[in-house]
Amino acid sequence: MNIAEIRKQAREKLQPFCRVCAVCDGKVCAGEVPGMGGAGTGSSFRANLEALARQRFVMKTIHSIKKADTSFTLWGVEFSMPIFAAPITGISYNMGGKLGEEEFSDIWVGGAAQAGSMGMTGDGADAVMYDGGLKAIQSAGGRGIPFVKPRGQEEIVKRIRQAEEAGAVAVGMDVDGAGLITMALKGQPVGPKTPGELAAVIKSTALPFVVKGIMSPDEAEIAAECGAAAIVVSNHGGRVLDSTPGAADVLQAIAEKVKGNVTIFCDGGVRSGGDVLKLLALGADGILVGRPLVVGAFGGGREGVALLLNRMGNEIVQAMLLTGTSDVRQVDSAILA
Ligand SMILES: Cc1cc2nc3c(=O)[nH]c(=O)nc-3n(C[C@H](O)[C@H](O)[C@H](O)COP(=O)(O)O)c2cc1C
Numbered sequence: 001m002n003i004a005e006i007r008k009q010a011r012e013k014l015q016p017f018c019r020v021c022a023v024c025d026g027k028v029c030a031g032e033v034p035g036m037g038g039a040g041t042g043s044s045f046r047a048n049l050e051a052l053a054r055q056r057f058v059m060k061t062i063h064s065i066k067k068a069d070t071s072f073t074l075w076g077v078e079f080s081m082p083i084f085a086a087p088i089t090g091i092s093y094n095m096g097g098k099l100g101e102e103e104f105s106d107i108w109v110g111g112a113a114q115a116g117s118m119g120m121t122g123d124g125a126d127a128v129m130y131d132g133g134l135k136a137i138q139s140a141g142g143r144g145i146p147f148v149k150p151r152g153q154e155e156i157v158k159r160i161r162q163a164e165e166a167g168a169v170a171v172g173m174d175v176d177g178a179g180l181i182t183m184a185l186k187g188q189p190v191g192p193k194t195p196g197e198l199a200a201v202i203k204s205t206a207l208p209f210v211v212k213g214i215m216s217p218d219e220a221e222i223a224a225e226c227g228a229a230a231i232v233v234s235n236h237g238g239r240v241l242d243s244t245p246g247a248a249d250v251l252q253a254i255a256e257k258v259k260g261n262v263t264i265f266c267d268g269g270v271r272s273g274g275d276v277l278k279l280l281a282l283g284a285d286g287i288l289v290g291r292p293l294v295v296g297a298f299g300g301g302r303e304g305v306a307l308l309l310n311r312m313g314n315e316i317v318q319a320m321l322l323t324g325t326s327d328v329r330q331v332d333s334a335i336l337a
Pocket of ligand 1: 035036048086087088089090094121122123124147174212234235236237238239267268269270288289290291292
C-alpha cells in the first residue's frame with residue numbers, strides 16, 4: 001500500500017464529503033459542517049494553515065546533530081513521536097458512513113497504536129460515538145484518550161467513570177463543543193463550563209484530564225488552575241466558530257503563560273512533519289492531526305493511518321536534522337526565522 005493508493009481509495013469512499021485535495025486547506029469544503037469543512041466562511045479552518053505557513057525555519061546544515069530523537073513519554077506511556085490522532089466523530093453525517101462509527105474508531109485507535117502513537121476519540125449525540133471510541137481504546141490496552149462533550153455535570157462524570165473502566169491513559173473534554181446546537185436538538189444539551197464546574201469534573205477522577213479547545217492565555221491559565229494535566233490549543237479544526245485566529249497564532253502566548261505547569265497539545269492544519277516541528281518550536285509538547293488521517297483511515301484502514309503517521313514521523317526527523325534539533329522534547333524557538 002502506498003500514499004497514492006490510499007488517496008485514490010479514500011477519494012472514492014469519501015465523495016462528495018471530502019475531495020481529498022492535494023493540500024487539505026478547507027477551501028473547497030468551506031462551510032461544509034456537517035461534512036469535513038470549517039464553519040461559516042471556513043475562515044477558521046484556513047487560518048490554521050495560514051498561521052503555520054507564515055512560520056519559516058532557519059535552515060542549519062553545518063553542525064554536529066547527526067541523530068534526531070522523536071520519542072516522547074507522557075503519563076508513563078512511551079510514544080515513537082509526539083504526534084497523535086485527534087478525536088473525530090460523526091462518521092455517518094460528516095463522511096457519508098462508508099465506515100461505521102465503531103469500525104472507524106477501531107481503525108483510528110488501532111492504526112495510531114501500530115505507529116507507536118495514540119488515537120483519541122470523541123463524543124456525540126448518538127451513544128455509539130463515545131462508546132465505540134471507548135471500545136477501541138479498551139481493545140488497544142487503554143492506549144487512547146476519550147473526549148467527552150461539555151454536557152451536564154452528571155452526564156460527564158458518568159462518561160469519565162466509563163473511561164476509567166476502559167483503562168484509558170487519560171480523559172478529556174472538548175470545551176469548545178459548547179455551542180453545538182445539534183446536540184441540543186437531540187435532547188443532549190451542551191454549554192460553557194464555569195471554572196467551578198470544570199474544577200469539579202477534573203476533581204472527580206484520578207486520571208490526567210485534558211481540556212481541549214483553548215485559544216487564549218487567560219483560559220489556559222484557568223484550565224491549569226482548575227487542575228487540568230493538559231490543554232489542547234485548538235479551534236476544533238475551525239468547525240465551531242468562524243473568524244478565529246489559527247492555533248499557531250495563539251500558541252506562543254499561551255505557552256509563555258502555562259508551559260511546564262500543564263502539557264500543551266496543539267492542533268489545526270498540521271499537514272507535515274515540518275508543521276509539527278513549527279508548533280513544537282512555538283511551545284507545544286505534542287501535536288494532534290485530524291483530517292489527513294481520516295484519508296488514511298478510509299483509504300487504507302489501520303495500515304493507512306499508521307502509514308501517514310509514520311510519514312510525518314520521517315518528515316519531522318528530516319526537519320530536525322536541517323534545523324539542528326536533536327530532541328523533540330527540547331525544541332528551540334530560535335529554529336524559527
Ligand atoms: C469530521 C470531524 C469531526 C470531529 N469531531 C470531533 C469530536 O467529536 N471531538 C473533538 O474534540 N474534536 C472533533 N473534531 C476536531 C478534531 O479533533 C481536531 O481538533 C481538528 O480536526 C484538527 O484540525 P485538522 O483536521 O486540520 O488537523 C472533529 C473534526 C472533524 C474534521
